[in-house]
Amino acid sequence: MNAIPGRIAPAPLLSVEGLTKWYGHVLGCRDVAFDLRPGEVLGIVGESGSGKTTLLNCISGKLTPTSGEVRFDTRRFGLTDIYGLSEPDRRRMQREEWGFVHQNPRDGLRMRVSGGANVAEPLMNLGSRHYGNMRQATIDWLDRVELDTRRIDDKPRNFSGGMQQRIQVARNLIHGPRLVFMDEPTGGLDVSVQARLLDLLRELVRDLGLAVIIVTHDMAVARLMADRLMVMKGGEVVETGLTDQVLDDPQHPYTQLLVSSVLQI
Amino acid sequence: MSTPVPARANAPERYYNYAYLDEQTKRMIRRSILKALAIPGYQVPFGSREMPVPYGWGTGGIQLTAAIIGPDDVYKCIDQGADDTTNAVSIRRFFANVADVATTEDTAEATIIQTRHRIPEKPLKEGQVLVYQVPQPEPLRGLEARETETRAMHAYEEYGLQYVSLYENVSAYGRIAATAGYPVMVEERYLMSPSPIPKFDNPKMAQNEAVMLFGAGREKRIYAVPPFTRVRSLDFEDYPFETQTWEETCALCGAKDSYLDEVILDDAGDKMFVCSDSHHCAERRAAGHVGPMAGHTLDQDAALKEPAQ
Numbered sequence: 001m002n003a004i005p006g007r008i009a010p011a012p013l014l015s016v017e018g019l020t021k022w023y024g025h026v027l028g029c030r031d032v033a034f035d036l037r038p039g040e041v042l043g044i045v046g047e048s049g050s051g052k053t054t055l056l057n058c059i060s061g062k063l064t065p066t067s068g069e070v071r072f073d074t075r076r077f078g079l080t081d082i083y084g085l086s087e088p089d090r091r092r093m094q095r096e097e098w099g100f101v102h103q104n105p106r107d108g109l110r111m112r113v114s115g116g117a118n119v120a121e122p123l124m125n126l127g128s129r130h131y132g133n134m135r136q137a138t139i140d141w142l143d144r145v146e147l148d149t150r151r152i153d154d155k156p157r158n159f160s161g162g163m164q165q166r167i168q169v170a171r172n173l174i175h176g177p178r179l180v181f182m183d184e185p186t187g188g189l190d191v192s193v194q195a196r197l198l199d200l201l202r203e204l205v206r207d208l209g210l211a212v213i214i215v216t217h218d219m220a221v222a223r224l225m226a227d228r229l230m231v232m233k234g235g236e237v238v239e240t241g242l243t244d245q246v247l248d249d250p251q252h253p254y255t256q257l258l259v260s261s262v263l264q265i
Numbered sequence: 266m267s268t269p270v271p272a273r274a275n276a277p278e279r280y281y282n283y284a285y286l287d288e289q290t291k292r293m294i295r296r297s298i299l300k301a302l303a304i305p306g307y308q309v310p311f312g313s314r315e316m317p318v319p320y321g322w323g324t325g326g327i328q329l330t331a332a333i334i335g336p337d338d339v340y341k342c343i344d345q346g347a348d349d350t351t352n353a354v355s356i357r358r359f360f361a362n363v364a365d366v367a368t369t370e371d372t373a374e375a376t377i378i379q380t381r382h383r384i385p386e387k388p389l390k391e392g393q394v395l396v397y398q399v400p401q402p403e404p405l406r407g408l409e410a411r412e413t414e415t416r417a418m419h420a421y422e423e424y425g426l427q428y429v430s431l432y433e434n435v436s437a438y439g440r441i442a443a444t445a446g447y448p449v450m451v452e453e454r455y456l457m458s459p460s461p462i463p464k465f466d467n468p469k470m471a472q473n474e475a476v477m478l479f480g481a482g483r484e485k486r487i488y489a490v491p492p493f494t495r496v497r498s499l500d501f502e503d504y505p506f507e508t509q510t511w512e513e514t515c516a517l518c519g520a521k522d523s524y525l526d527e528v529i530l531d532d533a534g535d536k537m538f539v540c541s542d543s544h545h546c547a548e549r550r551a552a553g554h555v556g557p558m559a560g561h562t563l564d565q566d567a568a569l570k571e572p573a574q
Contacts, residue, residue: 088421095423110408110429117432124432125425131435131501153436 011073013038013179013211014059019068021054027235028054032068034230034240038178039209043226043243045216045258051235052215053183059213060181061094072097072179095125099172103184105164108171109156115167116142116152122175141170145200162193166200173204180205182214186221198224219262223247231255284331284364290314294332294487298478301489306455307419308402313485323356324482326379326398330360333394333478334377340366341375346383346524346541353381370544382445384466386523386545389475391492397460399481402488404448404458424456427499435504444509450497451490459496465508465524470496513538516558518549 012035021028029051036042044052057063059070061082073079074093082090102108109118119141120134128134142149145166156164165185172180185201186194202225205212214225222229222243229246231239231254239252250256284291290312297311316324334340340360344353348370356379357368369375372385379396389395405415408426418426427448434441447464451457459467460479470477470490477490490496500506511525516537523545525538537558540546550559 087417091417091421091423113408113429113433114436116436117429120432121425121429124428125423127425129428129502131432132503134432135436 010037011079012036012071013040013073014213015069015071015079016059017069017071019055019058019070020066021051021058021063022066027051029058029232029235032230032237034237036179036211036213038211041205041210041212041214041225041227043214043216043222043229044232045219045222045229046232047217047258050232052217052232054235055232056181056183056213056215060098060100061090095122096175097178099175099177099180101165101168101172101180101182101185103187105156105161105168108168109164111156113155114153115147115156115159118156118167119170119174122171126175137174138170141174142167144204145170160193162189162197165189165197169197169201169204173208173210176208177210179211179213182212184216184218185214186216186218194221201225219247219259231258281363284334284360285317286314286328286331290328291332294328297487298329298332298489301478301487302476302491304455305490305494306451306457306488308486308488310485311487313482316482317359318356320483321400322352323379323381323398325480325484325487326381326396326482327356327359327480328482329396329478329480329487330377330379331364333396334360334364334366336365338364338366338376339374340364340368340377340379341370341372342368342379343383343385343542343544344381345526346385346545347543349543370547372544380462382461382463383524383541384462384469386540386542388469389473391474393475395473395475395477397462397477397479399458399460399479399486400483401446402458402479402481402484402486404446404456419455422454424450427456428501431499431501431504435501441500441504441506447506448499450499452495453497456499457488457490457496463509463524464498464506467496467498467506468508472496511538515540515546515549515556517556518546518554518559519556520546520549520554 014036017033019032020030032055044055046052058065064083069081070083071079071081075097085093116138119138123134123137139149139152142152147163147166156167159167186197189197198221216222226243229241229243230237231246231252233254239246239255246255247259250259293312297309301307301309314328316327318324340357342353342357344350347353360366361368372387376392377394377396378385381398403415405418405426408429409415431441434443445461445463446458447467449457449459449467449470459470472493474492476492479488498506513525514521515523515525517539520540523540523542526541528537528539530536
């Protein structure tokens with residue numbers, strides 16, 4: 001991203017450098033580098049097997065990269081390599097400052113406890129011990145993601161897929177994270193539900209000034225959500241740039257193929 | 266040249282090694298117990314042996330007892346507070362048989378008390394050991410199935426998850442309705458399952474004079490609460506921890522402050538409440554306390570003559 005003259009670019013929230021992951025002799029992703037600034041939404045697009053999820057897992061501290069650094073501007077330690085932190089510190093940082101929305105709500109929710117408890121859990125993990133306050137915060141958040149607050153005590157399995165995804169979104173935003181990872185957040189949903197959820201996500205992200213890294217193979221999702229795009233192929237980043245620029249004027253042959261293969265109705 | 270092993274005096278009638286387990290096994294268990302006492306509330310893995318009872322019948326407790334018992338001990342065994350239930354009787358008989366110890370039903374007299382689901386009503390004293398039989402040592406297991414994850418949570422003191430179960434309780438019942446196996450914090454460090462004792466007994470664990478040992482045979486874990494240790498039951502700021510209370514008194518001894526079991530008497534819904542601690546109740550009756558239903562002798566002939574409706 002080119003700095004605008006006369007304005008000081010804010011310090012990066014997340015800075016990734018030379019990130020490489022090998023699964024044995026199979027390449028996951030190679031030499032990925034980028035900076036993410038507060039409030040910025042970065043989309044990672046590419047076909048299946050292009051290394052998007054590997055990259056996301058490496059950045060979000062779930063998968064140790066083979067080489068390279070992931071530096072995050074933590075509240076307690078400043079800009080620091082997350083894999084250099086001790087495990088308890090890293091887990092605490094992930095709990096306090098990050099959220100992770102999975103493609104399948106079953107991966108991101110505890111299916112055996114109620115939707116309300118799922119949303120309130122991050123608060124309890126951060127030390128809240130007052131039931132009334134947590135209950136109120138949960139109700140507020142269910143309202144914010146446009147769920148019926150009377151269904152607060154229903155189990156996640158009794159909600160539809162789109163509603164489960166909304167619970168997951170509320171659960172990942174209630175504790176006020178600064179960076180949220182989203183792995184195909186609209187993946188398993190039908191088109192109309194997808195559109196409504198995207199709309200909601202976009203609104204929340206703008207309102208809260210969140211930084212988001214969103215992985216998707218859906219160009220429409222990328223167009224709607226992301227400020228900036230990274231196109232991946234075969235584990236490498238082949239093109240980066242502002243979303244509109246990448247989608248309207250793709251430079252790399254693969255990106256051109258990707259953009260032209262979107263179905264038009 | 267090896268020196269001949271002197272034969273035991275009672276070799277002919279003794280079929281098993283003293284206290285059933287072999288000496289190496291008892292040594293291993295004692296080492297685990299010492300580690301458990303050194304880190305109150307921490308679950309120490311141990312090489313659980315196959316016992317002559319099925320898992321779930323107290324294999325963990327029996328192994329702990331076997332490792333610490335000596336001929337001078339006086340042994341008491343209770344199941345749900347009662348000395349006279351099948352399980353308690355057979356385990357007591359087992360140790361009388363394999364360890365040549367005196368057995369008792371008197372809480373004050375016993376040096377080792379093995380228990381399932383209760384802490385005796387009479388306060389324990391220094392020098393006594395309370396051995397708990399534990400089915401599931403991991404308090405977080407119901408919420409987190411991965412052992413690797415629960416171990417990390419204990420190591421890093423990440424206990425927020427346990428409050429999710431309390432939250433569920435309050436949202437469903439308007440109060441913390443969990444009654445047994447109510448999770449506790451030991452010395453403000455380790456989260457511990459107190460085995461399925463009623464939460465009525467939880468306050469008794471705090472600053473107790475006796476040594477408390479917990480053994481889970483199937484799960485292969487030993488943990489302990491040494492004497493005079495802080496034990497705090499978890500709660501919310503606006504929903505504080507409470508123990509059970511009863512409006513009734515014990516029907517036999519009239520006790521108002523003991524843990525009561527409900528006993529259904531007939532198909533018409535008649536019921537009585539009695540102390541679950543059978544020795545406590547017997548002692549009170551011997552001391553002259555009388556409950557509302559005490560003093561009736563059972564008329565067996567009448568019961569036989571009247572056919573069930």
